[in-house]
Amino acid sequence: MKNPSSINDIKTSSLLTEQLLYWFEFSSDLLTLIDEKGYFTLVNPSFERVLGWTPEEMTSKPYIYFVHPDDIEATLHVNKNLIEGGNVVKFENRYLRKDGQYHWLKWDAFIMPDKNTSVCVAKDYQKTRETLEKLDMLKSAIESTFEGIVITGHISYDEAPEILFVNSAFEKLFGYTQEELLGKPHTLFSGPETDLTELNKFLAKNNKTNAKQLELLCYKKNGEKFWARVSLSPIFDSHGKCANWVSSYSDRTKENKQIKLLEESEQKFRSLAQDSIVGIHIINREKYVYVNNVFARNLGYTPEEIYQLQLKDFFHPDDFPLVLSKVENRLSGEITNEHYDIRMLTKSGSIRWMEIFGSTTLYNDNPAVIGTTIDITLKKEKDNQLRKLSRIIDQTESSILITDLNGRIEYVNPAFTQLTGYTLAEAIGQNPRILKTEKTGASIHQEMWKELGQNRSWKGVFCNKKKNGEEFWEQAVISPVFNENGIKLNYVAINKDITQRVKLEREKELLIEELSTSLEELKKFSYITSHNFRAPVTNLLGIIDLLDTSLIADPTTLTLIEGFKRSTLKLNETLEDLIETVVLRDHNKHIFEWISFENILEKACLNLNLSIQNSKTQMEANFEHARGGIFIGSFMESIFQNFIANSIKFAIPNQPLYIKINSKLEGETLTLTFEDNGLGMNLSKVKDKLFGLYQKFHKNDDSKGIGLYIVKSHVNAMRGVISVKSEINKGTTFTMKFKQ
């Protein structure tokens, strides 16, 4: 097909008309005619392809309806110019698409000579427009960055690449204006000391080399040198050929300084952390990611071992939830600098108390908790001890007073206040002299200060007075208190109120004095009375002994004399027993010595000789197993005598009396038994009265009820025990046991 060369040619050819219509139908451009009323009169199919509207829809409304509201004014203005000027105008505006979006179109328009019809041709400008917008964004981004950006490229391939673009940061960095830079070779910033080898090598490759970073010594416009970090990226054209490079420059001097500072400060921190006396740690949620040596040493681990373990492995189970919540709070941004005490576990499993200070930091760009730990186990233990001690001091009944070395009161406990009436506030700063009375002799205080001066405790009794003047007695223990270096700090007095005791003791002393006086008098009295009784009784006995009744014939007189005799004997016997009881009370005067039972029995029998003969008693004594022991001789004699006499007295009348005496030694226990075949007793009736004073169990004439009392007293005095077995009309057995 022959292309029309001019309008005139078209007019003359119907073939041409057909060709024009074909162009109208298939052109990729949007072709239209607009009438003087502003309506599309003809639209080609490209309108529907680009905007989505059918030709009917397009022609049914004035064209301005489809224009973006922001572009209406400009469009109308262009239209007016077109009508008035008649020239071809070019402009861009946005048209409404059927899907509701706007589409950029770039128009060429002119008006027909009749001034009624406008011929308008539009290109689809949407893509171009978007690209331009992106470019604008890139440009502003390049402008706003702090790095110096420069684009270099070859205008002609023979020459060195020249500068095509610089951003304002680049101007600032080098001190040149854009005008001074554009078109200049890229070596403008280099100087005598710049090593361009690497840069040129990179540029020479001239192919699909990837981006490269290098450092260059650069020169500013004023000659100042600086080290720049340069990032070079090739820019490829649509043919994949590298024509340009974009480079970014940043001054490394400052950066280096900062890095150096950073390194220095890190070094400082590290040495501080490692050499610190406190434990330092960084926690990254579940683990320790950094600990210093002190921290590790406190827990008996090496830092490496700690990094292997979980956070929970280091804390007492009761305390771990608290630790976890603190760590989580910090990591979630809560800013606290508080510290808390916690129980941590050492490698061996023992508990250490730690005081932890924590705060937030970054570790490898992640939030982390940094903290210090101080081992306060010893302090805790001391605190606990102190708490216990102070509780004791607060609760004890002893009044406690602490003074400084000059005797000024520093502390008193509640018991002190209760006792003396002085409160802590009243007592502090006072001298304990406020309690002093005349009743405490000066020598006591001298003695006390002497002992304390030699760093010894002193114990003694004071008579003091309360705040209300009332006197009280106290037993005091005063001790110096030293610190761990052996320096004396305080005196502590622990006092016990013994007023009541002193009073009681005084009363007791008086009572004892009184009692011993009366006892002494009583003793004297009893000796005198018994002596006074005894003298006439012995006379009566003497008279009876001398009385010769053979010369008396009167039977009544004989009976009377016989009665006198019997009464006298009985009186004497009672008197003898009473005297023995009195003497017995004074057993302090008796001494323990080894005695032989054989001898004792002999003496007892001698004393009782008459009776034994009279009653035809058969006696069987066996002392083979224990011939004697350590006893009070007179007591043992009395015991033998009493038992034998008792057996005789309470023998079954008209029946031979049999007495058996045995001794045996088992270990340290010496047993002595007296057995007879006499009247016996009903022990269930007699019970504990048996050994009582003046207890009689028989109607027997001779019974006075004192014998067994004496026996028991003697046995007890010799630290022995006595027991009895008896059956009526069968006999009685007494058993005595003594420790030897």
Place this chain on the structure above:
Amino acid sequence: MIKNVLLIDDDDVTLMICRLRLKKSNFCENVFTALNGEEAVQFLEDQLLLPLDKQHLPDLIFLDLNMPVMDGWTFMDIYESRFKILMPTHAKIDILSSTVDPMDHERAKLYDSVRGFISKPLTEINLSELKGIETSKKT
């Protein structure tokens, strides 16, 4: 046979009974009595002043302890210090007392001249024992 016995006791009934008892037991030839220590001292002094063949110095003294004027203790003190060496027969003292104070027994032991401690009354047994001792002493 024992020749002279001196009885010192403030109770004249006791003296009477003792005298009878000694006589009945045929214990000695002569019995002299004194109502207290002072009288006894006087008696001894008097006897010492007599010519030897008239002297009746006691071979044995029965002494009570509790007496008025001068008690038995004081008498023993004087006897030990003044008379003991002058007594050719080395007369011993037997305390004859109704005392019940055990301290008296202990105290009496401290005197050399005291031989025994007899609780009243003086019995046939006491006398035969004493007689035995005296006889063995002589032979």
